[in-house]
Amino acid sequence: AFSLACFNADQGQVIVVYGADYGRRDRTTCINGRPDSQLQNVSCSKPTNIVATRCNGKNTCDIRALNSVFGDPCPDIYKYLEVAYRSRQSPQLSLNNKTVNELSQTVIRAFSLSCFNADQGQVIVVYGADYGRRDRTTCINGRPDSQLQNVSCSKPTNIVATRCNGKNTCDIRALNSVFGDPCPDIYKYLEVAYRCKCE
Template sequence: MAAFSWLWHSRNPYVVMTAAGFQIYSFSLKLGEAFLQSLSAERATTCDDRENVHLLTCATGVISIQDGLYGRANSETCKEGRPPQQLANTACSQEGAVDVLKTRCNGKKSCELNMAVFRTSDPCNGIYKYLDTNFTCEPENIILACEDSLAHLSCDVGKVILVHESNFGRRDKTTCIYKKPASQVQNDNCLSSSTAVENSCNGKNSCMIRASNAVFGDTCGGTYKYLEVNYTCEASGVISIKGGLYGRADPEMCKEGRPPQQLANTQCSQAGAVDVLKSRCNGKKSCEMNINDFKTSDPCPGIYKYLETNFTCLPAPRVVACQNSLAYLSCDAGKVIAVQESNFGRRDQTTCIYNRPSSQVQNDQCTSSSSVVENSCNGKNSCTIKASGSVFGDPCRGVYKYLEVVYLCENRQSFSDARCHVMKPKCAKAPGL
């Protein structure tokens, strides 16, 4: 288990943290280079010739992109027949490549990409590039529920649902046909484009949804339908800031192109930087900040600065309790509750809807800002709280509500270490430089 450090610089003043993959990776960081040590991963590398196709495939399970690079990180890969000047830049990386890979490939058994989709811009003119992808083959879960039945999706403790595909309709003539007349099962091209399952279940440890026209709409009248869901269970985690620095602590970090006098003061630190990081990022899966937020004053005029953050990713249990029920929060022995987010209201139309009229579940913009759960449960090993208007107030009358709580289990003295992603350095430009 390890904690990690991120750096940012002025070439891109926006910074992003994400909490993911802590059960898959360990990382080390040296001068901004991240070295991935995958516990169990596949890898594909394709040289950037115009006709080449990048192929990812899983014999079992579905693709889950862990990391990727379009550019060049060493002088050996795809070097055949290339002059030295085309291999010289080994710090070449196309922004957004991993996002493209995830969008195109996650959740599929096989994925083919034309290299042209990555040539939206050129991160290093004159350098011969390649596409390098690290991915795992995750077990997939397929759930079927006949019309008017309930579909139950669930994951192991510490993981959450990620829906890859869902359809309420009919794609064959053999599923859910018991005692049904032939006329109701003949249409096997009955498809839906609803995102009800994704909206209701993504990010939850378990989820229940009814396979009904009331939830999904009637995509093909007269056909007896079924709900089919393909999902995986992903590691769940949130950011916990351990330390940070805005300033300069050594002369090597972010020194490229800077004169010695801008690197001389290695005792430069902006007061309050860690507090800003904690207030903006703790408890979130992803955190994006403008580095200008740290330039409220100048701790060392004339010195070129950077922002460095050490953080871990912690498992985050999620509890849901329907209105007038009890929510139970608990941690293992020796740990205490640290509530990250809570809401008493309604944020979807599929949670806690059993035997409720549609008028009571239509308002899915019902949110509250109460700190009742935090005040009642933080610092305790276990906690019970009632999801009721008498406790939280009524943020939207006439709506049947539920309580959602996301919390961490924290050591009494300090947070537990957990694995996390690392991003490349970005250094901050000091005022006036």
Template sequence: MCIMSVSKSFFNLSLFDFTVLLLLCQHACFLSATGIAKKSVTCEGGSASLSCRSGFIHILGANYGRTNGKTCSAGRPPGQLSNVHCSSKTSLQMMATQCNGRKSCSVHAVNSVFNDPCVGTYKYLQVSYECRLVKQHVTCESFRGDITCEKGVISVHHANYGRQDLATCPHKLATTTHCYSSQTARMRSRCNGKKSCHVLASNSVFSDPCVGVYKYLEVAYSCKKA
């Protein structure tokens, strides 16, 4: 059962604010079997830095906007804090794309990344995530990846074909860290339920999300009982 600590401020929440917290709680309740939820709040203009000492990041909930008048309010005029019904629909997908399956990630809390859900309002990025103890397999472009489970069968959590850092699969054409192409659905259809899965990390298989950049296929997965 999900148990939340209740303070006096809890009873002063607006209906919209309460709904957002309820959704985050529903996500957090799932953690009873997988880990402890971590939270991150970043004011507009800053960078959210998420990390896992053990395991890999899995985003549970995210919102770029404003759901109360107190968070990130220091030095801001009332007119920039009055709209507390501000939510970006792309927040969860954006954070999942950039962070899921990674040991760490950094995302700018700016309109150019999430679009502007409420013009004139000073916003913040609120994220809830967990560290999942899953395996990670990286295959450099033009090579074949062999994903296997000695016990159980493959269950893909997240997959990306592109480039999110310069250290993985180093190459003279490793020129960006912002190349994202989610391949989770494709890798699940190829690998889930199998003891082993073989795939070529190439543009012909996954298409080319960033022409001229040397890429790699990154897959986060676990081995489940058949």
């Protein structure tokens, strides 16, 4: 089974799934003992919301990477399941999780995603992004308590994926004018879960 878990589940942390793909994206992942013929199609991966449906809000979650669960996006190809997730309070280390403050009009600072091996053909793949506020501890410096109270105002957005997927580097501003304002009078931030993959 494929297992997701929160390291501090006893402190109330739960799983938040940003995205999941079942299929094959490259010829190097999960290849042990497999013939070359089962690794050729690297464009057969498909996104699925099954992992999010089964695992979101839980402390631990087991799910099997099987065609009977996810369907078969590419017959005769050996597939695997990739999941981008985090615990509600601490980022999962296998992902590049980035957070940036909501910007005031006087601050000019961009949110940057980049791949360290861009010269080797790596590009950005965004699994998910949220703009708003999930807790009272992230991006709080100098902010009054009244701007940190609503921790249920975060909303998912596909704007980061639309602007950044397939690029080596990407800058985007965390502004209400870009993402809309899910909670007026609350100080917001942008969280992005992404990976670098060979193009």
